[in-house]
Amino acid sequence: xxxxxxxxxxxxxxxxxxxxxxxxxxxxxxxxxxxxxxxxxxxxxxxxxxxxxxxxxxxxxxxxxxxxxxxxxxxxxxxxxxxxxxxxxxxxxxxxxxxxxxxxxxxxxxxxxxxxxxxxxxxxxxxxxxxxxxxxxxxxxxxxxxxxxxxxxxxxxxxxxxxxxxxxxxxxxxxxxxxxxxxxxxxxxxxxxxxxxxxxxxxxxxxxxxxxxxxxxxxxxxxxxxxxxxxxxxxxxxxxxxxxxxxxxxxxxxxxxxxxxxxxxxxxxxxxxxxxxxxxxxxxxxxxxxxxxxxxxxxxxxxxxxxxxxxxxxxxxxxxxxxxxxxxxxxxxxxxxxxxxxxxxxxxxxxxxxxxxxxxxx
Numbered sequence: 628x629x630x631x632x633x634x635x636x637x638x639x640x641x642x643x644x645x646x647x648x649x650x651x652x653x654x655x656x657x658x659x660x661x662x663x664x665x666x667x668x669x670x671x672x673x674x675x676x677x678x679x680x681x682x683x684x685x686x687x688x689x690x691x692x693x694x695x696x697x698x699x700x701x702x703x704x705x706x707x708x709x710x711x712x713x714x715x716x717x718x719x720x721x722x723x724x725x726x727x728x729x730x731x732x733x734x735x736x737x738x739x740x741x742x743x744x745x746x747x748x749x750x751x752x753x754x755x756x757x758x759x760x761x762x763x764x765x766x767x768x769x770x771x772x773x774x775x776x777x778x779x780x781x782x783x784x785x786x787x788x789x790x791x792x793x794x795x796x797x798x799x800x801x802x803x804x805x806x807x808x809x810x811x812x813x814x815x816x817x818x819x820x821x822x823x824x825x826x827x828x829x830x831x832x833x834x835x836x837x838x839x840x841x842x843x844x845x846x847x848x849x850x851x852x853x854x855x856x857x858x859x860x861x862x863x864x865x866x867x868x869x870x871x872x873x874x875x876x877x878x879x880x881x882x883x884x885x886x887x888x889x890x891x892x893x894x895x896x897x898x899x900x901x902x903x904x905x906x907x908x909x910x911x912x913x914x915x916x917x918x919x920x921x922x923x924x925x926x927x928x929x930x931x932x933x934x935x936x937x938x939x940x941x942x943x944x945x946x947x948x949x950x951x952x953x954x955x956x957x958x959x960x961x962x963x964x965x966x967x968x969x970x971x972x973x974x975x976x977x978x979x980x981x982x983x984x985x986x987x988x989x
Contacts (some may be wrong), residue, residue, distance in 0.1 A: 637700040651889030705741040716741030730761030769890035784917040785929035794925035822897035824853030903948035
């Protein structure tokens, strides 16, 4: 059983309206209701945690007579559980919907199974219509479901000899303008940017995503980790988003709280100590290392202790891309042991995150 041309067009529309909903704790989902003759009767989308799901939003706009024998086209399998709202699968059954087309299976152990429930009630169900487009739309949310926490990118900039700063602590700028512009573009696709209090106190970064001096349309939420107080006049306090402060070193707990706030992608840019803490804890899903053709020497290494006592314990990476940026080189990689696995992130950070400092946190 496959979708008709009218149903395929409706799915394309459902994917478009799904984007009207916010990124967050719940996925972006769109739904379209078609009459038995294929006319568009109603549409709906999910507006955030605690609000009606897309299917119920669309159903609420129609009378029982209009819904009888209708077709629902939904970007995600109608849910099969009762949370803040009831099961959408049962709502569609109760409404008299005859046919349901959906793109992606619900990955939840509790919320999945809506398709089976509807089929058991006599509803025609077609799964997988435009699944790849739907997966691309909520890929970050799906990653959070798989990992149990936000996706974490750890970024640093270093000299060719592995230093993040000169002996006196100065670090701006190791890399050139093309590399720094690339960092800002990547900040703009993250939900949160994370630094340690040492970086805040040493560099007073704004933690915004910018094109030159202009703010980019999307700004990550600034997150500061560490026990030292952030000054009242710090630049981060003037960020478009209210900063989040965590006076603790348990990175897994921080990520759990960010997940519960709907944060899906985290960009760690806080200097050698914080970057090393995330790597040591097994909480780095992606590494961005900006390499500059400059030699600095001295003690200010780009990474400190990441829990590698012997070469046999080295953290192996798979390089996804080597990207030239002016005179600099960006290495994009992910941990080799993370391929197809779920990270638990149980380890805590090293004792002091207050000495973090690295270029790029501005």
